[in-house]
Amino acid sequence: MIAAKYEATNTYVVIVGSNSGIGQVLIKQLIAYGTTIFGLDIQESSATPISDRNYYFQADSTNSNEVENVLKQIKNYTTQINGLVNLAGTILQFKPIEELSIADWNETYDISFKSCFNSCRIFMPLLKKSTGAAIVNMSSGLAFIGQLNYGPYAAGKASVISFSKTLAAETAPSIRVNTVAPGAVDTGFIYKKDGSTRFNKQLYTKMVPLGAIAKPEEISSVVLFLLSNGASHMTGQCLHVNGGASMH
Ligand SMILES: NC(=O)c1ccc[n+]([C@@H]2O[C@H](COP(=O)([O-])OP(=O)(O)OC[C@H]3O[C@@H](n4cnc5c(N)ncnc54)[C@H](O)[C@@H]3O)[C@@H](O)[C@H]2O)c1
Numbered sequence: 001m002i003a004a005k006y007e008a009t010n011t012y013v014v015i016v017g018s019n020s021g022i023g024q025v026l027i028k029q030l031i032a033y034g035t036t037i038f039g040l041d042i043q044e045s046s047a048t049p050i051s052d053r054n055y056y057f058q059a060d061s062t063n064s065n066e067v068e069n070v071l072k073q074i075k076n077y078t079t080q081i082n083g084l085v086n087l088a089g090t091i092l093q094f095k096p097i098e099e100l101s102i103a104d105w106n107e108t109y110d111i112s113f114k115s116c117f118n119s120c121r122i123f124m125p126l127l128k129k130s131t132g133a134a135i136v137n138m139s140s141g142l143a144f145i146g147q148l149n150y151g152p153y154a155a156g157k158a159s160v161i162s163f164s165k166t167l168a169a170e171t172a173p174s175i176r177v178n179t180v181a182p183g184a185v186d187t188g189f190i191y192k193k194d195g196s197t198r199f200n201k202q203l204y205t206k207m208v209p210l211g212a213i214a215k216p217e218e219i220s221s222v223v224l225f226l227l228s229n230g231a232s233h234m235t236g237q238c239l240h241v242n243g244g245a246s247m248h
Pocket of ligand 1: 016017018019020021022023040041042043059060061062086087088089090111115138139140141181182183184185186187188189190
């Protein structure tokens with residue numbers, strides 16, 4: 001089990017979407033606490049300098065065959081994992097629902113939700129073999145509001161929460177399952193190709209009581225807490241990390 005002060009030793013964590021802005025910070029934090037990381041992402045390689053405790057696999061997490069293949073490779077290193085963090089997420093279409101084809105909908109919905117379902121299902125046997133294992137699934141504040149043009153993403157992230165509650169009930173007491181719902185986080189996710197943000201940064205910052213967009217480490221530190229035994233009595237919960245933008 002990962003210790004409350006994150007002084008983890010001999011722990012193994014799988015991070016799906018490991019090349020993400022949040023994932024890259026989380027990897028550094030976990031490695032500093034002695035954790036071995038198995039990262040999985042659709043992108044070619046991880047930007048994190050590979051240490052001898054940081055393994056990387058390229059795979060599409062919406063494709064169960066590819067995730068099964070990563071499981072096989074991880075089994076060459078360990079028979080059990082203590083943590084699973086699901087961070088894969090992208091928005092491929094910004095359109096009103098009535099303009100989305102079924103294929104458009106599925107593409108974004110699958111990355112937002114099916115990816116999480118696939119990896120929870122496929123890595124479950126390794127999680128079950130350890131004591132005090134934890135899963136952290138990344139949702140979004142957009143799961144709780146109606147926001148123009150975010151239909152399949154918001155629905156996928158709402159599914160992540162519902163799914164995680166069911167899984168928490170089904171896997172207790174051996175595995176804890178929690179979600180994190182961030183507001184805007186300063187990663188590649190919020191920027192368009194021309195470098196501008198997908199939303200009005202100034203307006204958003206004014207509206208947030210804590211007056212800022214989250215830094216990736218302000219989200220990864222909450223993930224770290226949920227993985228740790230500091231959160232040993234928490235399961236089926238969703239932690240909102242949004243500077244007070246919405247209060248639940
Ligand atoms: N940045 C924000 O404002 C924000 C807010 C709320 C929630 N989130 C969520 O946090 C998570 C991490 O996001 P981030 O902000 O670090 O964004 P990011 O854009 O840096 O990371 C997303 C990662 O997902 C990976 N990915 C996409 N499709 C994949 C697939 N099919 N298989 C495997 N990997 C895939 C990408 O390659 C990328 O590394 C995402 O789930 C995102 O939805 C982000």
